Amino acid sequence: MQDRRLAVLGAIVQDYVSTSEPVGSKSLLERHQLGVSAATIRNDMAALEEDGLIVAPHTSAGRIPTDAGYRLFVDRLLAIKPMSRAEQAAIAEFLSGAVDLDDVVDRTVRLLASLTRQVAVMQYPSLTRSDVRHIELVPVGEARLMLVLITTTGRVEQRTIEVAREAVADEDLVARLRAGINATASGRRLGEAAAALSVLPDSFAPSERDVVRRVIGALDEALIEEREERVVMAGTANLARRPGDFPATLEPVLDALEQHVVLLRLLSTAEGGQQHIAVRIGHENPVTGLQSTSMVTTGYGTGGDLVGGLGVLGPTRMDYPASMAAVRAVAAYVSALLTQ
Structure with missing residues:
Protein backbone atom coordinates (compact mmCIF):
# COMPACT_ATOMS: atom_id res chain seq x y z
CA MET A 1 0.00 0.00 0.00
CA GLN A 2 2.84 2.39 0.89
CA ASP A 3 4.59 1.70 -2.42
CA ARG A 4 1.36 2.32 -4.32
CA ARG A 5 0.77 5.62 -2.55
CA LEU A 6 4.33 6.67 -3.37
CA ALA A 7 3.60 5.82 -6.99
CA VAL A 8 0.46 7.95 -6.85
CA LEU A 9 2.45 10.82 -5.31
CA GLY A 10 5.08 10.49 -8.04
CA ALA A 11 2.38 10.59 -10.71
CA ILE A 12 0.83 13.70 -9.16
CA VAL A 13 4.22 15.45 -9.06
CA GLN A 14 4.98 14.55 -12.67
CA ASP A 15 1.57 15.66 -13.96
CA TYR A 16 1.54 18.91 -11.98
CA VAL A 17 5.06 19.83 -13.12
CA SER A 18 4.03 19.07 -16.70
CA THR A 19 0.65 20.79 -16.79
CA SER A 20 0.65 23.29 -13.87
CA GLU A 21 -2.94 22.17 -13.26
CA PRO A 22 -4.22 20.43 -10.09
CA VAL A 23 -4.33 16.67 -10.63
CA GLY A 24 -7.47 14.59 -10.11
CA SER A 25 -8.01 10.84 -9.79
CA LYS A 26 -9.57 10.61 -13.25
CA SER A 27 -6.56 12.15 -14.99
CA LEU A 28 -4.21 9.89 -13.00
CA LEU A 29 -6.02 6.81 -14.28
CA GLU A 30 -5.95 8.12 -17.85
CA ARG A 31 -2.25 9.03 -17.89
CA HIS A 32 -0.68 6.32 -15.72
CA GLN A 33 -0.88 2.55 -15.53
CA LEU A 34 -1.51 2.30 -11.79
CA GLY A 35 -3.50 -0.93 -11.98
CA VAL A 36 -6.17 0.04 -9.42
CA SER A 37 -9.70 1.47 -9.43
CA ALA A 38 -10.68 5.12 -9.26
CA ALA A 39 -11.97 4.54 -5.72
CA THR A 40 -8.59 3.21 -4.61
CA ILE A 41 -6.84 6.22 -6.17
CA ARG A 42 -9.19 8.57 -4.32
CA ASN A 43 -8.48 6.75 -1.04
CA ASP A 44 -4.72 6.99 -1.66
CA MET A 45 -5.01 10.69 -2.45
CA ALA A 46 -6.98 11.22 0.76
CA ALA A 47 -4.23 9.46 2.72
CA LEU A 48 -1.51 11.54 1.02
CA GLU A 49 -3.45 14.70 1.84
CA GLU A 50 -3.83 13.65 5.45
CA ASP A 51 -0.05 13.14 5.60
CA GLY A 52 0.50 16.68 4.30
CA LEU A 53 2.04 15.54 1.01
CA ILE A 54 -0.61 16.97 -1.32
CA VAL A 55 -3.20 19.72 -0.92
CA ALA A 56 -6.24 21.11 -2.70
CA PRO A 57 -5.43 24.67 -3.86
CA HIS A 58 -9.16 25.44 -4.06
CA THR A 59 -12.48 23.63 -3.89
CA SER A 60 -11.95 21.17 -6.71
CA ALA A 61 -11.12 17.50 -7.07
CA GLY A 62 -7.57 18.28 -8.09
CA ARG A 63 -4.53 18.18 -5.79
CA ILE A 64 -1.01 19.63 -5.98
CA PRO A 65 2.16 18.56 -4.13
CA THR A 66 3.27 20.38 -0.99
CA ASP A 67 6.91 21.11 -0.13
CA ALA A 68 6.86 17.88 1.90
CA GLY A 69 5.48 16.00 -1.09
CA TYR A 70 8.23 17.27 -3.35
CA ARG A 71 10.79 16.38 -0.68
CA LEU A 72 9.56 12.79 -0.41
CA PHE A 73 9.49 12.52 -4.21
CA VAL A 74 13.12 13.73 -4.48
CA ASP A 75 14.30 11.55 -1.60
CA ARG A 76 12.73 8.45 -3.16
CA LEU A 77 14.30 8.94 -6.60
CA LEU A 78 16.07 5.67 -7.25
CA ALA A 79 18.57 7.32 -9.60
CA ILE A 80 19.11 10.58 -11.42
CA LYS A 81 18.26 9.99 -15.04
CA PRO A 82 21.44 10.46 -17.11
CA MET A 83 21.41 12.98 -19.90
CA SER A 84 21.31 11.65 -23.45
CA SER A 126 37.59 30.37 -4.47
CA LEU A 127 41.17 31.63 -4.17
CA THR A 128 41.41 30.14 -0.69
CA ARG A 129 40.91 26.66 -2.20
CA SER A 130 43.24 27.19 -5.20
CA ASP A 131 46.83 26.04 -5.77
CA VAL A 132 49.59 27.87 -7.61
CA ARG A 133 50.02 26.50 -11.14
CA HIS A 134 52.67 28.87 -12.48
CA ILE A 135 54.17 32.30 -11.84
CA GLU A 136 55.60 34.33 -14.70
CA LEU A 137 57.97 37.28 -14.38
CA VAL A 138 58.34 39.49 -17.46
CA PRO A 139 60.31 42.74 -17.93
CA VAL A 140 58.06 45.58 -19.17
CA GLY A 141 59.77 48.86 -19.86
CA GLU A 142 63.09 49.97 -18.41
CA ALA A 143 62.24 49.79 -14.71
CA ARG A 144 59.24 47.48 -14.33
CA LEU A 145 58.53 43.79 -13.99
CA MET A 146 55.13 42.21 -14.70
CA LEU A 147 54.19 39.46 -12.26
CA VAL A 148 51.52 37.00 -13.47
CA LEU A 149 50.06 34.41 -11.07
CA ILE A 150 48.08 31.52 -12.57
CA THR A 151 46.14 29.20 -10.26
CA THR A 152 44.98 25.64 -10.83
CA THR A 153 41.41 26.92 -11.06
CA GLY A 154 42.21 29.24 -13.95
CA ARG A 155 42.29 32.47 -11.96
CA VAL A 156 44.91 34.93 -13.24
CA GLU A 157 46.29 37.78 -11.11
CA GLN A 158 48.70 40.43 -12.37
CA ARG A 159 50.95 42.95 -10.62
CA THR A 160 53.34 45.57 -12.01
CA ILE A 161 56.43 46.16 -9.86
CA GLU A 162 58.72 49.20 -9.93
CA VAL A 163 62.36 48.04 -9.61
CA ALA A 164 65.84 49.36 -10.41
CA ARG A 165 66.73 49.52 -14.09
CA GLU A 166 69.78 47.37 -13.45
CA ALA A 167 67.57 44.55 -12.17
CA VAL A 168 65.32 44.63 -15.23
CA ALA A 169 68.35 44.57 -17.51
CA ASP A 170 69.90 41.60 -15.64
CA GLU A 171 68.33 38.69 -17.56
CA ASP A 172 70.14 36.12 -15.42
CA LEU A 173 68.69 37.59 -12.20
CA VAL A 174 65.16 37.67 -13.63
CA ALA A 175 65.50 34.05 -14.81
CA ARG A 176 66.84 32.85 -11.43
CA LEU A 177 64.13 34.73 -9.56
CA ARG A 178 61.42 33.27 -11.81
CA ALA A 179 62.80 29.74 -11.32
CA GLY A 180 63.13 30.17 -7.55
CA ILE A 181 59.59 31.47 -7.15
CA ASN A 182 58.10 28.61 -9.17
CA ALA A 183 60.19 25.95 -7.44
CA THR A 184 58.97 27.24 -4.06
CA ALA A 185 55.33 28.04 -4.79
CA SER A 186 54.09 25.77 -7.60
CA GLY A 187 51.64 23.11 -6.42
CA ARG A 188 51.05 24.77 -3.04
CA ARG A 189 47.86 26.31 -1.70
CA LEU A 190 48.03 30.09 -1.95
CA GLY A 191 48.44 30.68 1.78
CA GLU A 192 51.14 28.02 2.06
CA ALA A 193 52.98 29.46 -0.94
CA ALA A 194 53.07 32.92 0.62
CA ALA A 195 54.62 31.54 3.80
CA ALA A 196 57.20 29.45 1.91
CA LEU A 197 58.31 32.42 -0.24
CA SER A 198 59.13 34.57 2.79
CA VAL A 199 62.60 33.01 3.08
CA LEU A 200 63.41 33.11 -0.65
CA PRO A 201 65.40 36.42 -0.51
CA ASP A 202 67.99 34.73 1.73
CA SER A 203 69.02 32.47 -1.15
CA PHE A 204 70.10 35.46 -3.28
CA ALA A 205 73.17 37.67 -3.03
CA PRO A 206 72.83 40.72 -0.71
CA SER A 207 72.90 43.10 -3.69
CA GLU A 208 69.96 41.24 -5.26
CA ARG A 209 67.73 40.96 -2.24
CA ASP A 210 66.00 44.31 -2.58
CA VAL A 211 64.47 43.42 -5.96
CA VAL A 212 63.65 39.90 -4.71
CA ARG A 213 61.81 41.35 -1.70
CA ARG A 214 59.87 43.73 -3.96
CA VAL A 215 58.75 40.86 -6.16
CA ILE A 216 57.90 38.64 -3.17
CA GLY A 217 55.94 41.50 -1.59
CA ALA A 218 53.85 41.96 -4.73
CA LEU A 219 53.32 38.22 -4.93
CA ASP A 220 52.22 38.13 -1.28
CA GLU A 221 49.51 40.65 -2.12
CA ALA A 222 48.30 38.46 -4.97
CA LEU A 223 48.43 35.30 -2.87
CA ILE A 224 46.78 36.38 0.36
CA GLU A 225 44.77 39.50 -0.50
CA GLU A 226 41.16 39.14 0.65
CA ARG A 227 38.71 39.40 -2.23
CA GLU A 228 34.96 39.49 -2.40
CA GLU A 229 33.73 36.16 -3.72
Whole structure:
Protein backbone atom coordinates (compact mmCIF):
# COMPACT_ATOMS: atom_id res chain seq x y z
CA MET A 1 0.00 0.00 0.00
CA GLN A 2 2.84 2.39 0.89
CA ASP A 3 4.59 1.70 -2.42
CA ARG A 4 1.36 2.32 -4.32
CA ARG A 5 0.77 5.62 -2.55
CA LEU A 6 4.33 6.67 -3.37
CA ALA A 7 3.60 5.82 -6.99
CA VAL A 8 0.46 7.95 -6.85
CA LEU A 9 2.45 10.82 -5.31
CA GLY A 10 5.08 10.49 -8.04
CA ALA A 11 2.38 10.59 -10.71
CA ILE A 12 0.83 13.70 -9.16
CA VAL A 13 4.22 15.45 -9.06
CA GLN A 14 4.98 14.55 -12.67
CA ASP A 15 1.57 15.66 -13.96
CA TYR A 16 1.54 18.91 -11.98
CA VAL A 17 5.06 19.83 -13.12
CA SER A 18 4.03 19.07 -16.70
CA THR A 19 0.65 20.79 -16.79
CA SER A 20 0.65 23.29 -13.87
CA GLU A 21 -2.94 22.17 -13.26
CA PRO A 22 -4.22 20.43 -10.09
CA VAL A 23 -4.33 16.67 -10.63
CA GLY A 24 -7.47 14.59 -10.11
CA SER A 25 -8.01 10.84 -9.79
CA LYS A 26 -9.57 10.61 -13.25
CA SER A 27 -6.56 12.15 -14.99
CA LEU A 28 -4.21 9.89 -13.00
CA LEU A 29 -6.02 6.81 -14.28
CA GLU A 30 -5.95 8.12 -17.85
CA ARG A 31 -2.25 9.03 -17.89
CA HIS A 32 -0.68 6.32 -15.72
CA GLN A 33 -0.88 2.55 -15.53
CA LEU A 34 -1.51 2.30 -11.79
CA GLY A 35 -3.50 -0.93 -11.98
CA VAL A 36 -6.17 0.04 -9.42
CA SER A 37 -9.70 1.47 -9.43
CA ALA A 38 -10.68 5.12 -9.26
CA ALA A 39 -11.97 4.54 -5.72
CA THR A 40 -8.59 3.21 -4.61
CA ILE A 41 -6.84 6.22 -6.17
CA ARG A 42 -9.19 8.57 -4.32
CA ASN A 43 -8.48 6.75 -1.04
CA ASP A 44 -4.72 6.99 -1.66
CA MET A 45 -5.01 10.69 -2.45
CA ALA A 46 -6.98 11.22 0.76
CA ALA A 47 -4.23 9.46 2.72
CA LEU A 48 -1.51 11.54 1.02
CA GLU A 49 -3.45 14.70 1.84
CA GLU A 50 -3.83 13.65 5.45
CA ASP A 51 -0.05 13.14 5.60
CA GLY A 52 0.50 16.68 4.30
CA LEU A 53 2.04 15.54 1.01
CA ILE A 54 -0.61 16.97 -1.32
CA VAL A 55 -3.20 19.72 -0.92
CA ALA A 56 -6.24 21.11 -2.70
CA PRO A 57 -5.43 24.67 -3.86
CA HIS A 58 -9.16 25.44 -4.06
CA THR A 59 -12.48 23.63 -3.89
CA SER A 60 -11.95 21.17 -6.71
CA ALA A 61 -11.12 17.50 -7.07
CA GLY A 62 -7.57 18.28 -8.09
CA ARG A 63 -4.53 18.18 -5.79
CA ILE A 64 -1.01 19.63 -5.98
CA PRO A 65 2.16 18.56 -4.13
CA THR A 66 3.27 20.38 -0.99
CA ASP A 67 6.91 21.11 -0.13
CA ALA A 68 6.86 17.88 1.90
CA GLY A 69 5.48 16.00 -1.09
CA TYR A 70 8.23 17.27 -3.35
CA ARG A 71 10.79 16.38 -0.68
CA LEU A 72 9.56 12.79 -0.41
CA PHE A 73 9.49 12.52 -4.21
CA VAL A 74 13.12 13.73 -4.48
CA ASP A 75 14.30 11.55 -1.60
CA ARG A 76 12.73 8.45 -3.16
CA LEU A 77 14.30 8.94 -6.60
CA LEU A 78 16.07 5.67 -7.25
CA ALA A 79 18.57 7.32 -9.60
CA ILE A 80 19.11 10.58 -11.42
CA LYS A 81 18.26 9.99 -15.04
CA PRO A 82 21.44 10.46 -17.11
CA MET A 83 21.41 12.98 -19.90
CA SER A 84 21.31 11.65 -23.45
CA ARG A 85 24.51 11.30 -25.46
CA ALA A 86 23.39 14.16 -27.69
CA GLU A 87 22.87 16.41 -24.66
CA GLN A 88 26.23 15.43 -23.19
CA ALA A 89 27.97 16.09 -26.52
CA ALA A 90 26.30 19.51 -26.75
CA ILE A 91 27.47 20.40 -23.23
CA ALA A 92 31.04 19.32 -23.97
CA GLU A 93 31.16 21.22 -27.26
CA PHE A 94 29.71 24.42 -25.81
CA LEU A 95 32.02 24.52 -22.77
CA SER A 96 35.16 23.42 -24.64
CA GLY A 97 35.00 26.61 -26.71
CA ALA A 98 35.74 28.79 -23.66
CA VAL A 99 38.92 30.89 -23.94
CA ASP A 100 39.49 31.73 -20.27
CA LEU A 101 37.95 31.35 -16.81
CA ASP A 102 35.55 34.28 -17.24
CA ASP A 103 34.30 32.67 -20.45
CA VAL A 104 33.91 29.28 -18.71
CA VAL A 105 31.75 30.83 -15.98
CA ASP A 106 29.68 32.85 -18.45
CA ARG A 107 29.08 29.85 -20.70
CA THR A 108 28.24 27.61 -17.74
CA VAL A 109 25.42 29.77 -16.37
CA ARG A 110 23.99 30.42 -19.84
CA LEU A 111 24.07 26.70 -20.61
CA LEU A 112 22.43 25.69 -17.32
CA ALA A 113 19.72 28.33 -17.71
CA SER A 114 19.01 27.07 -21.22
CA LEU A 115 18.96 23.39 -20.24
CA THR A 116 16.69 23.79 -17.21
CA ARG A 117 14.75 27.00 -17.98
CA GLN A 118 15.57 28.13 -14.47
CA VAL A 119 17.90 30.76 -12.99
CA ALA A 120 21.47 29.45 -13.12
CA VAL A 121 24.05 30.57 -10.54
CA MET A 122 27.76 29.85 -10.28
CA GLN A 123 30.40 30.82 -7.76
CA TYR A 124 33.81 31.78 -9.12
CA PRO A 125 36.55 29.37 -7.98
CA SER A 126 37.59 30.37 -4.47
CA LEU A 127 41.17 31.63 -4.17
CA THR A 128 41.41 30.14 -0.69
CA ARG A 129 40.91 26.66 -2.20
CA SER A 130 43.24 27.19 -5.20
CA ASP A 131 46.83 26.04 -5.77
CA VAL A 132 49.59 27.87 -7.61
CA ARG A 133 50.02 26.50 -11.14
CA HIS A 134 52.67 28.87 -12.48
CA ILE A 135 54.17 32.30 -11.84
CA GLU A 136 55.60 34.33 -14.70
CA LEU A 137 57.97 37.28 -14.38
CA VAL A 138 58.34 39.49 -17.46
CA PRO A 139 60.31 42.74 -17.93
CA VAL A 140 58.06 45.58 -19.17
CA GLY A 141 59.77 48.86 -19.86
CA GLU A 142 63.09 49.97 -18.41
CA ALA A 143 62.24 49.79 -14.71
CA ARG A 144 59.24 47.48 -14.33
CA LEU A 145 58.53 43.79 -13.99
CA MET A 146 55.13 42.21 -14.70
CA LEU A 147 54.19 39.46 -12.26
CA VAL A 148 51.52 37.00 -13.47
CA LEU A 149 50.06 34.41 -11.07
CA ILE A 150 48.08 31.52 -12.57
CA THR A 151 46.14 29.20 -10.26
CA THR A 152 44.98 25.64 -10.83
CA THR A 153 41.41 26.92 -11.06
CA GLY A 154 42.21 29.24 -13.95
CA ARG A 155 42.29 32.47 -11.96
CA VAL A 156 44.91 34.93 -13.24
CA GLU A 157 46.29 37.78 -11.11
CA GLN A 158 48.70 40.43 -12.37
CA ARG A 159 50.95 42.95 -10.62
CA THR A 160 53.34 45.57 -12.01
CA ILE A 161 56.43 46.16 -9.86
CA GLU A 162 58.72 49.20 -9.93
CA VAL A 163 62.36 48.04 -9.61
CA ALA A 164 65.84 49.36 -10.41
CA ARG A 165 66.73 49.52 -14.09
CA GLU A 166 69.78 47.37 -13.45
CA ALA A 167 67.57 44.55 -12.17
CA VAL A 168 65.32 44.63 -15.23
CA ALA A 169 68.35 44.57 -17.51
CA ASP A 170 69.90 41.60 -15.64
CA GLU A 171 68.33 38.69 -17.56
CA ASP A 172 70.14 36.12 -15.42
CA LEU A 173 68.69 37.59 -12.20
CA VAL A 174 65.16 37.67 -13.63
CA ALA A 175 65.50 34.05 -14.81
CA ARG A 176 66.84 32.85 -11.43
CA LEU A 177 64.13 34.73 -9.56
CA ARG A 178 61.42 33.27 -11.81
CA ALA A 179 62.80 29.74 -11.32
CA GLY A 180 63.13 30.17 -7.55
CA ILE A 181 59.59 31.47 -7.15
CA ASN A 182 58.10 28.61 -9.17
CA ALA A 183 60.19 25.95 -7.44
CA THR A 184 58.97 27.24 -4.06
CA ALA A 185 55.33 28.04 -4.79
CA SER A 186 54.09 25.77 -7.60
CA GLY A 187 51.64 23.11 -6.42
CA ARG A 188 51.05 24.77 -3.04
CA ARG A 189 47.86 26.31 -1.70
CA LEU A 190 48.03 30.09 -1.95
CA GLY A 191 48.44 30.68 1.78
CA GLU A 192 51.14 28.02 2.06
CA ALA A 193 52.98 29.46 -0.94
CA ALA A 194 53.07 32.92 0.62
CA ALA A 195 54.62 31.54 3.80
CA ALA A 196 57.20 29.45 1.91
CA LEU A 197 58.31 32.42 -0.24
CA SER A 198 59.13 34.57 2.79
CA VAL A 199 62.60 33.01 3.08
CA LEU A 200 63.41 33.11 -0.65
CA PRO A 201 65.40 36.42 -0.51
CA ASP A 202 67.99 34.73 1.73
CA SER A 203 69.02 32.47 -1.15
CA PHE A 204 70.10 35.46 -3.28
CA ALA A 205 73.17 37.67 -3.03
CA PRO A 206 72.83 40.72 -0.71
CA SER A 207 72.90 43.10 -3.69
CA GLU A 208 69.96 41.24 -5.26
CA ARG A 209 67.73 40.96 -2.24
CA ASP A 210 66.00 44.31 -2.58
CA VAL A 211 64.47 43.42 -5.96
CA VAL A 212 63.65 39.90 -4.71
CA ARG A 213 61.81 41.35 -1.70
CA ARG A 214 59.87 43.73 -3.96
CA VAL A 215 58.75 40.86 -6.16
CA ILE A 216 57.90 38.64 -3.17
CA GLY A 217 55.94 41.50 -1.59
CA ALA A 218 53.85 41.96 -4.73
CA LEU A 219 53.32 38.22 -4.93
CA ASP A 220 52.22 38.13 -1.28
CA GLU A 221 49.51 40.65 -2.12
CA ALA A 222 48.30 38.46 -4.97
CA LEU A 223 48.43 35.30 -2.87
CA ILE A 224 46.78 36.38 0.36
CA GLU A 225 44.77 39.50 -0.50
CA GLU A 226 41.16 39.14 0.65
CA ARG A 227 38.71 39.40 -2.23
CA GLU A 228 34.96 39.49 -2.40
CA GLU A 229 33.73 36.16 -3.72
CA ARG A 230 31.86 36.49 -6.97
CA VAL A 231 28.63 34.91 -8.16
CA VAL A 232 27.39 35.01 -11.75
CA MET A 233 23.75 34.46 -12.78
CA ALA A 234 21.83 33.88 -15.99
CA GLY A 235 18.21 33.17 -16.84
CA THR A 236 16.48 35.50 -14.37
CA ALA A 237 13.90 36.20 -17.08
CA ASN A 238 12.84 32.55 -16.83
CA LEU A 239 11.11 33.39 -13.54
CA ALA A 240 8.89 35.96 -15.24
CA ARG A 241 7.71 33.35 -17.72
CA ARG A 242 6.07 31.39 -14.89
CA PRO A 243 4.40 34.05 -12.69
CA GLY A 244 1.63 31.66 -11.65
CA ASP A 245 4.17 29.56 -9.73
CA PHE A 246 4.72 32.32 -7.18
CA PRO A 247 2.04 33.03 -4.57
CA ALA A 248 2.05 36.81 -4.75
CA THR A 249 4.91 38.61 -6.46
CA LEU A 250 8.40 37.95 -7.78
CA GLU A 251 9.83 40.92 -5.90
CA PRO A 252 11.10 39.00 -2.80
CA VAL A 253 12.77 36.43 -5.05
CA LEU A 254 14.48 39.05 -7.19
CA ASP A 255 15.59 40.99 -4.10
CA ALA A 256 17.18 37.85 -2.64
CA LEU A 257 18.94 37.04 -5.91
CA GLU A 258 20.61 40.46 -5.86
CA GLN A 259 22.29 39.62 -2.55
CA HIS A 260 25.40 37.70 -3.56
CA VAL A 261 26.29 36.96 0.05
CA VAL A 262 23.03 35.04 0.30
CA LEU A 263 23.75 33.08 -2.88
CA LEU A 264 27.29 32.26 -1.72
CA ARG A 265 25.88 30.79 1.47
CA LEU A 266 23.42 28.68 -0.49
CA LEU A 267 26.18 27.53 -2.84
CA SER A 268 28.32 26.40 0.07
CA THR A 269 30.43 23.37 -0.83
CA ALA A 270 31.35 22.47 2.74
CA GLU A 271 29.39 19.23 2.64
CA GLY A 272 29.43 16.40 0.14
CA GLY A 273 31.60 15.85 -2.91
CA GLN A 274 31.30 16.53 -6.60
CA GLN A 275 28.70 13.77 -6.94
CA HIS A 276 26.55 15.16 -4.12
CA ILE A 277 23.45 17.05 -5.30
CA ALA A 278 21.79 19.25 -2.70
CA VAL A 279 18.10 20.09 -3.15
CA ARG A 280 16.44 22.78 -1.00
CA ILE A 281 12.68 22.89 -1.46
CA GLY A 282 10.43 25.80 -0.52
CA HIS A 283 10.57 26.49 3.21
CA GLU A 284 13.79 24.47 3.53
CA ASN A 285 15.50 27.59 2.14
CA PRO A 286 16.85 29.68 5.04
CA VAL A 287 16.21 32.91 3.10
CA THR A 288 12.63 34.16 3.48
CA GLY A 289 12.52 35.69 0.01
CA LEU A 290 13.37 32.34 -1.58
CA GLN A 291 10.84 30.17 0.25
CA SER A 292 8.62 30.00 -2.81
CA THR A 293 11.52 28.50 -4.78
CA SER A 294 13.65 25.38 -4.92
CA MET A 295 17.40 25.25 -5.45
CA VAL A 296 19.48 22.40 -6.87
CA THR A 297 23.22 22.76 -6.28
CA THR A 298 26.49 20.86 -6.34
CA GLY A 299 30.20 21.54 -6.03
CA TYR A 300 32.85 21.53 -8.73
CA GLY A 301 36.60 21.42 -8.51
CA THR A 302 39.96 20.03 -9.48
CA GLY A 303 40.82 16.48 -8.51
CA GLY A 304 39.17 15.75 -5.18
CA ASP A 305 39.09 19.40 -4.09
CA LEU A 306 35.95 21.51 -4.37
CA VAL A 307 36.64 25.12 -5.35
CA GLY A 308 33.13 26.48 -5.88
CA GLY A 309 29.46 25.72 -6.32
CA LEU A 310 26.90 25.97 -9.09
CA GLY A 311 23.23 25.22 -9.51
CA VAL A 312 19.79 26.36 -10.55
CA LEU A 313 16.93 28.10 -8.78
CA GLY A 314 13.29 28.08 -9.81
CA PRO A 315 9.75 27.56 -8.52
CA THR A 316 8.96 24.51 -6.42
CA ARG A 317 7.03 23.22 -9.44
CA MET A 318 10.33 22.12 -10.93
CA ASP A 319 11.34 19.10 -12.99
CA TYR A 320 13.65 17.84 -10.24
CA PRO A 321 15.11 14.77 -12.01
CA ALA A 322 15.99 16.80 -15.13
CA SER A 323 17.40 19.72 -13.12
CA MET A 324 19.51 17.41 -10.96
CA ALA A 325 20.85 15.62 -14.03
CA ALA A 326 21.76 18.89 -15.77
CA VAL A 327 23.48 20.36 -12.71
CA ARG A 328 25.52 17.21 -12.12
CA ALA A 329 26.53 16.86 -15.79
CA VAL A 330 27.56 20.50 -16.21
CA ALA A 331 29.53 20.47 -12.94
CA ALA A 332 31.43 17.39 -14.13
CA TYR A 333 32.40 19.09 -17.39
CA VAL A 334 33.45 22.29 -15.61
CA SER A 335 35.61 20.24 -13.22
CA ALA A 336 37.23 18.47 -16.17
CA LEU A 337 37.97 21.81 -17.86
CA LEU A 338 39.71 23.16 -14.77
CA THR A 339 42.04 20.16 -14.56
CA GLN A 340 43.30 20.52 -18.13
